[in-house]
Amino acid sequence: MTLSLTCVSCPKGCSLLVKYDSADAIEVSGNSCPKGKEFGVSEVLHPVRFLTTTVALSDEMAKLFHAGRLPVISEKRIPREDMVKVSLALKGVVISEPLSVGDRVASVMGYDFAASCSLI
Ligand code: SF4
Structure with a gap:
């Protein structure tokens, strides 16, 4: 093939x-x-890929930074068959404190995610 x-x-x-x-x-x-x-x-x-997506900000953080979501990226490549499940698991993540680019913001299904921008 x-x-x-x-x-x-x-x-x-x-x-x-x-x-x-x-x-x-x-x-x-x-x-x-x-x-x-x-x-x-x-x-x-x-096949594996880095997963780039966004996670929610708390109401307080959204008002403070005039944004509703934070862009994030997986710290390692994820098998393609797990992409949807991991994305859905990230739906429950809400950022409620300031952070810097690269800070770990979530760990779901054994995959860690880092902030792609700063909220400080
Ligand atoms: S890593 Fe870049 S240069 Fe190397 S094969 Fe892939 S696309 Fe081409």
């Missing part, structure tokens, strides 16, 4: 061709660096 993919490991976005018959026979071409090969193999065997 052959897959055409775009490597998302960096902004260059190389076009990859991934040929595979089994987990032991995966060929990746079109990559400009080793990360592309890793990405191609991962896409076939176990």
Whole structure:
């Protein structure tokens, strides 16, 4: 089987061709660096992504910062099959204290999330 993919490991976005018959026979071409090969193999065997989303602010925080939500990013890549479940679990998170970019704001289903901007 052959897959055409775009490597998302960096902004260059190389076009990859991934040929595979089994987990032991995966060929990746079109990559400009080793990360592309890793990405191609991962896409076939176990696709993962960073999850970027937002979490709610408390009413007090929303008034203080004139915003309703805080952008966050997972601290590690998450299997694609878990994305929806993790996103839904984040619905219960409410930020009620000032924080800085990079601060850990939540941990759901074993995945930690950090603030993508500061509220100070
Ligand atoms: S193969 Fe390397 S250079 Fe190309 S997009 Fe992926 S990480 Fe970037």
